[in-house]
Amino acid sequence: MNTWRRGSALAFAVLLLAAPSARAAEGDEEGRELKWFGSLRVRPEYNDNLSDLSSAVDDKVGYVTYRANLGTSIDLDQDVTVLFDVQALGNWGEAQTPQRGFQGFTSDDTSIDFFRAYIEARKIFGSNFSVRAGRQPLVFGDEWLLGDSDFYGGTSWDGLRGTFDTRLGHLDAFWAKEAETDPVETPSITGDVGGDFDLYGLWSDWKVSDAQHLDIGLIYSFDHRTVGTQPFQDKRFTAHVHYAYGRATGLFFTGNAAYQNGTTVDATLAPVDIDGAAAAELTGGYTWERDGNPYKLWGRYAVYSGDKASTPDKRETFVLVAQDNHARYGLLDLWTGQWGFTPFIGGPSGAEILQLGFDSTLPNTIRLRLMGQQVWRDEKFPGNDNKNLGKEFGLSAFYNYGKNLEMELGVAILYPGASIALEPPLFGNSTARRIYFNTVARF
Numbered sequence: 001m002n003t004w005r006r007g008s009a010l011a012f013a014v015l016l017l018a019a020p021s022a023r024a025a026e027g028d029e030e031g032r033e034l035k036w037f038g039s040l041r042v043r044p045e046y047n048d049n050l051s052d053l054s055s056a057v058d059d060k061v062g063y064v065t066y067r068a069n070l071g072t073s074i075d076l077d078q079d080v081t082v083l084f085d086v087q088a089l090g091n092w093g094e095a096q097t098p099q100r101g102f103q104g105f106t107s108d109d110t111s112i113d114f115f116r117a118y119i120e121a122r123k124i125f126g127s128n129f130s131v132r133a134g135r136q137p138l139v140f141g142d143e144w145l146l147g148d149s150d151f152y153g154g155t156s157w158d159g160l161r162g163t164f165d166t167r168l169g170h171l172d173a174f175w176a177k178e179a180e181t182d183p184v185e186t187p188s189i190t191g192d193v194g195g196d197f198d199l200y201g202l203w204s205d206w207k208v209s210d211a212q213h214l215d216i217g218l219i220y221s222f223d224h225r226t227v228g229t230q231p232f233q234d235k236r237f238t239a240h241v242h243y244a245y246g247r248a249t250g251l252f253f254t255g256n257a258a259y260q261n262g263t264t265v266d267a268t269l270a271p272v273d274i275d276g277a278a279a280a281e282l283t284g285g286y287t288w289e290r291d292g293n294p295y296k297l298w299g300r301y302a303v304y305s306g307d308k309a310s311t312p313d314k315r316e317t318f319v320l321v322a323q324d325n326h327a328r329y330g331l332l333d334l335w336t337g338q339w340g341f342t343p344f345i346g347g348p349s350g351a352e353i354l355q356l357g358f359d360s361t362l363p364n365t366i367r368l369r370l371m372g373q374q375v376w377r378d379e380k381f382p383g384n385d386n387k388n389l390g391k392e393f394g395l396s397a398f399y400n401y402g403k404n405l406e407m408e409l410g411v412a413i414l415y416p417g418a419s420i421a422l423e424p425p426l427f428g429n430s431t432a433r434r435i436y437f438n439t440v441a442r443f
Contacts, residue, residue: 033075037085038443041067045436050332050339053416054428064092067153069115079123085116089153115154128165136161138174138322140203141215141242144256144281147324151438155322157199169205179225195224195231199321215242219321228269236262236274238321249287249294256281264315272315279304279318285357296359302329306350306379320346329353330373331394331412332434342423344389350378351389367398381422388417408438 046062049055071085089111118134137148137156149155159176179197203217217240224232238260246252260277285298307317325336325345335351337343344351355373362368371394376387394412401407414432421429 032077035073035075036070037072038070039068039440041438041440043436043438045434047339047432047434049428049430049432050334050434051341052426052428053341053414053420053423053430053432054426055430056426056428066090066092071116079121081120081122083116083118083120085114086112087115087154088112115156130163130165132161132163134158138176138201139324140172140205140217141240141256142244142254143324144242144328145217145219145238145240145258145320146201146322149322149324149326151324151326155324159199166206168207170203172201172203174201174203175199178221179223195226197221197223197225211245211247213242213244216240217242221321227265230265230269230271232263232265234262234264234319236260236264236319246287249289251286252284252298254281254283258318260318266315272313274316275314276308276316277305277318278316291363293361293363294359295361296357298357298359300353300355300357300373302351302353302355303378304345304351306344306377307348308379309382317348317350318346327369327371327394327396327410329355329375330371330392330414331396331410332392332414332432334392334414334432335375344375344377348379349381352376352378352387365400369396369398370394375417377419381419384419384422386417386419389420390414390416404442406440406442409436410438411435 042064043066044062044064046060048060050061051059066089068088069085071083073081073083075081114135116135116137118132118136120130120132122130124131135156135158137154138146138161139148140146147155157176157178159174161172161174164171176199177196178199199219199221201217201219203215205213205215208214217238219238219240221234221236221238222232223234227233238258240256240258242254242256244252244254246254257280258278260274262274263271264274266272279302281300281302283298283300285296287294287296289295305316305318307315320336323336325338326333329335329345333339334341335343335345335353337345337347342349353373353375355371357369357371359369360367371392373392375389375392377389378387380387392412392414394410396411397409399407412434416429416431418429421427
């Protein structure tokens with residue numbers, strides 16, 4: 001079991017055992033404040049054909065997943081905070097045996113880990129500059145490029161982030177270690193022959209007016225892990241702009257656009273230029289209130305470039321960094337390939353999406369969301385002009401049982417288009433379905 005998981009498991013046990021005494025001792029030392037927090041998510045789910053879109057294979061799947069978080073933050077003097085957030089992920093019954101005692105903490109299959117573990121110093125020496133070091137999510141804009149994927153297991157990074165507060169917003173600089181190949185505390189005979197995977201970024205956001213917000217980001221992803229004889233796998237710059245306009249009611253608009261260039265390696269492990277990789281998302285609509293309850297109608301258009309067959313010496317596929325994609329383009333979450341099917345967003349075919357949606361909050365606190373979308377390839381499949389990947393429809397019903405318990409029922413179906421049946425190995429063309437009941441308790 002890796003060191004992070006052993007440490008997380010131990011921390012989880014200590015948090016549980018120490019909570020009563022720590023709470024009793026809270027405030028004993030001047031300048032220190034101890035806060036506890038946690039959440040539990042349980043989601044039974046059924047899906048069919050999400051991995052292959054073929055009814056020739058029996059892949060009707062029913063299971064229950066969970067995500068449990070328990071943490072504490074300690075506010076020290078000089079505006080310094082230490083935060084620990086231990087997370088456990090899993091499926092009901094995955095251990096093939098009942099859990100006895102602390103069995104889960106010693107199993108090699110345990111999924112207990114730190115989701116967050118960092119030290120943060122704010123307003124250093126009275127300035128507007130703050131620093132956060134350790135494991136942390138990186139969430140910017142509307143999570144189109146960088147998000148925390150909180151519907152699933154969450155996305156967090158090991159790294160360093162500095163924030164400078166300005167009159168209109170913030171300026172952030174960050175570095176994150178995505179992969180480390182050096183042996184830790186072990187003499188290296190050959191040196192760092194494997195390389196590492198690092199993420200660097202600059203991000204600035206401005207509140208232009210009461211109704212307008214602007215973000216500009218520049219990210220450099222450097223995967224210099226050795227592959228074959230190449231000393232790297234991917235070196236990619238991403239320039240991003242996010243703009244949002246809107247008030248509590250009335251017209252609203254949100255736009256995202258990004259461009260990538262750099263160098264990657266092809267199937268033969270030869271270096272090839274990244275040139276012309278681009279993506280954009282435009283969302284607009286109208287929000288109104290009826291008897292104090294909000295209603296929203298929107299349309300969304302998105303395009304993610306694929307690889308052009310006419311330029312074999314270049315790669316134009318736009319690669320996502322860490323988008324929070326759940327319910328962005330339907331409830332199936334199919335188009336990035338996370339279920340094992342061919343990725344279109346971030347894949348060589350690319351994707352083009354046109355979506356219509358409606359959101360309403362009813363008087364008894366039930367909220368309904370309906371979405372329908374048409375999806376096409378951005379690039380043609382070799383030898384076929386049909387780009388139609390299919391139509392997806394989804395319905396969500398949300399209900400808050402008090403202040404701490406949230407529930408969502410989600411149902412979605414995809415009617416595949418002719419172009420999706422061109423994907424090997426099964427060339428599936430069957431409807432895909434998903435239904436889940438998501439319950440989250442926070443305290």
